[in-house]
Amino acid sequence: xxxxxxxxxxxxxxxxxxxxxxxxxxxxxxxxxxxxxxxxxxxxxxxxxxxxxxxxxxxxxxxxxxxxxxxxxxxxxxxxxxxxxxxxxxxxxxxxxxxxxxxxxxxxxxxxxxxxxxxxxxxxxxxxxxxxxxxxxxxxxxxxxxxxxxxxxxxxxxxxxxxxxxxxxxxxxxxxxxxxxxxxxxxxxxxxxxxxxxxxxxxxxxxxxxxxxxxxxxxxxxxxxxxxxxxxxxxxxxxxxxxxx
Amino acid sequence: xxxxxxxxxxxxxxxxxxxxxxxxxxxxxxxxxxxxxxxxxxxxxxxxxxxxxxxxxxxxxxxxxxxxxxxxxxxxxxxxxxxxxxxxxxxxxxxxxxxxxxxxxxxxxxxxxxxxxxxxxxxxxxxxxxxxxxxxxxxxxxxxxxxxxxxxxxxxxxxxxxxxxxxxxxxxxxxxxxxxxxxxxxx
Numbered sequence: 220x221x222x223x224x225x226x227x228x229x230x231x232x233x234x235x236x237x238x239x240x241x242x243x244x245x246x247x248x249x250x251x252x253x254x255x256x257x258x259x260x261x262x263x264x265x266x267x268x269x270x271x272x273x274x275x276x277x278x279x280x281x282x283x284x285x286x287x288x289x290x291x292x293x294x295x296x297x298x299x300x301x302x303x304x305x306x307x308x309x310x311x312x313x314x315x316x317x318x319x320x321x322x323x324x325x326x327x328x329x330x331x332x333x334x335x336x337x338x339x340x341x342x343x344x345x346x347x348x349x350x351x352x353x354x355x356x357x358x359x360x361x362x363x364x365x366x367x368x369x370x371x372x373x374x375x376x377x378x379x380x381x382x383x384x385x386x387x388x389x390x391x392x393x394x395x396x397x398x399x400x401x402x403x404x405x406x407x408x409x410x411x412x413x414x415x416x417x418x419x420x421x422x423x424x425x426x427x428x429x430x431x432x433x434x435x436x437x438x439x440x441x442x443x444x445x446x447x448x449x450x451x452x453x454x455x456x457x458x459x460x461x462x463x464x
Numbered sequence: 465x466x467x468x469x470x471x472x473x474x475x476x477x478x479x480x481x482x483x484x485x486x487x488x489x490x491x492x493x494x495x496x497x498x499x500x501x502x503x504x505x506x507x508x509x510x511x512x513x514x515x516x517x518x519x520x521x522x523x524x525x526x527x528x529x530x531x532x533x534x535x536x537x538x539x540x541x542x543x544x545x546x547x548x549x550x551x552x553x554x555x556x557x558x559x560x561x562x563x564x565x566x567x568x569x570x571x572x573x574x575x576x577x578x579x580x581x582x583x584x585x586x587x588x589x590x591x592x593x594x595x596x597x598x599x600x601x602x603x604x605x606x607x608x609x610x611x612x613x614x615x616x617x618x619x620x621x622x623x624x625x626x627x628x629x630x631x632x633x634x635x636x637x638x639x640x641x642x643x644x645x646x647x648x649x650x651x
Contacts, residue, residue, distance in 0.1 A: 268500065268614070269502065269537070269614060270537055270538075271537075273500075286496075288496055288498055288616060290536050290537075292536050292537045292538060294537070294538040296538075297538065299538055299578070301536050301537070301538060301578055302536075303534065303536050304534070304536060304616060305496050305532075305534070305616055305618055307494065307496065307618070336578065338578070338579065338580050339580075340532055340534075340580045340581055340582050341532055341582070342494065342530040342531065342532045342582065342618055342619075342620045343530075343620075344492060344494050344530075344620045344622070387528075388528075388587075390490055390492055390622050390624060391528045391587065391622055392492070392494075392528040392529060392530040392585070392620035392621055392622055393528070393530050393585045394530045394531070394532065394582030394583070394584070394585050395532075395582065396582065397579075397580055397581045397582065403576075403579075406577055406578065431494050431620075433494055433496065433532060433618040433620070435532050435533070435534035435580040435616070435618065436534075436580075437534065437536060437578050437580060439578045
């Protein structure tokens with residue numbers, strides 16, 4: 220009887236976790252900084268699509284042209300919440316430029332600890348003098364950051380090197396090999412503690428003169444839904460009481 | 465010049481394309497295809513050089529192709545050919561000569577749940593490629609692909625061609641050079 224009751228509670232808890240959906244529309248912001256020139260922040264409109272929202276925009280300033288095609292998705296079957304898409308940037312100057320890109324999305328309020336996973340890959344199109352994408356010093360090109368009331372924490376860094384460097388020939392296209400954290404594929408698996416109020420994909424790199432890069436990136440998290448947490452708590456208490464008896 | 469045929473609503477990112485001076489015509493692009501529908505869709509994208517040659521029958525050519533696919537709706541993503549090569553480079557306007565294809569039918573590339581990735585880079589170069597002479601000979605890249613539902617792919621391609629002087633022209637240049645040398649010597 221006790222076994223049956225616990226099995227039922229466990230299944231209800233699992234179902235509640237898997238049924239996760241956005242409680243509110245995730246707000247996305249895109250901040251692009253050309254180091255030494257300035258920065259711009261955009262807050263694209265959330266357009267509803269199946270399972271989430273799409274966000275797009277483009278901007279040309281100082282020495283760059285940029286566009287992005289991002290989305291958020293809440294997978295009801297798993298409780299995974301994905302954020303990512305494509306970010307494209309072209310250096311329109313005749314010199315190497317440094318850029319810092321922050322793709323930020325708000326998180327649903329949550330309790331409990333989260334799991335995370337993410338990835339980045341890309342294509343590089345060289346200008347007349349060839350293509351160059353390079354990390355800044357030994358720093359990572361890509362970082363996953365959790366933002367909470369107590370500050371920001373970097374939970375993963377990808378495309379690190381001494382420095383990380385990708386090149387192409389003049390007027391030639393080439394791929395930037397994929398890197399990831401969490402399981403492969405990125406079904407969230409890395410324990411990261413509380414999810415915080417928002418999460419950020421930060422990309423920081425040097426881009427060659429006339430080079431154009433398009434990076435595909437994802438940052439996926441899974442947080443037990445409040446109902447599931449409550450049910451798991453009830454199941455735990457019931458088990459403890461039974462052991463005492 | 466960029467044109468795109470599509471059979472669904474497409475949110476396209478800005479496509480960057482530049483053309484070189486007449487000495488070496490060039491067409492290159494980077495473009496993101498977004499399938500906003502619930503089923504796989506076919507896309508066609510064409511990029512043409514602003515510079516066109518005329519009456520040339522031989523070219524030295526080179527080019528490249530790269531691709532980046534991502535899944536964000538949690539069911540994997542796939543991109544494939546749709547009956548023809550994904551990349552076709554051609555020279556000419558009325559009866560264009562196809563000089564290079566990449567990822568011939570059947571070809572497919574996929575990523576897993578929340579996955580992304582790039583297939584191996586494709587680069588080509590060839591000399592003395594014969595072409596049907598025409599009055600107007602722009603370079604064109606045509607991309608045709610099939611993309612899975614609610615997924616995104618970025619494609620970047622290049623194509624450059626330089627005409628090879630015909631044997632008669634080479635002989636004429638040689639004669640001109642010899643006569644120039646003779647003239648200088650006589651002086």
